[in-house]
Amino acid sequence: MTVQVTITPKGRMSLPADIRKWLGLAGDGALLVEETEDGVILRRVAQSIAHAQALAKMYTRGNPEATVDAFLVCRREESGE
Template sequence: MTLQINITPNGRMSLPADVRKRLGLTDGGVIYLDETEDGVVLRTANQAVARAQELAKRYTGENPDASVDAFLNRRREDSGE
């Protein structure tokens, strides 16, 4: 779906109500903007987290020692906590 979004002179833009509703942004929220070679991509916080997790899996695979919890446990052990 392609939508035209107008940007005001001070840089504000509005997402249509039906889009906000589908994305769970009816009470406001945060959108992350990624500038890519192809253009601009907007993601909700949940979409941004899912994307980050997908990218992390590409580099860590299913290695259990690559989790944040494993990293923090190793740091605690190294520091004697």
């Protein structure tokens, strides 16, 4: 779905009702805005948490005992440093 929204002189914009409904936002919902090379991604907070957990699981290979140090060692080995 692609829609055009207008930004006011004060920098505000409104998400159309269809998008708010699709995102599951009601009333005072909160979104996180992520800038990427391709544009901007809007995610609900719960979606962002799930996304971060999926990345953590991928990078720790599902090991709940993984540490940052172990991750960095693994990344260095994979990159050939």
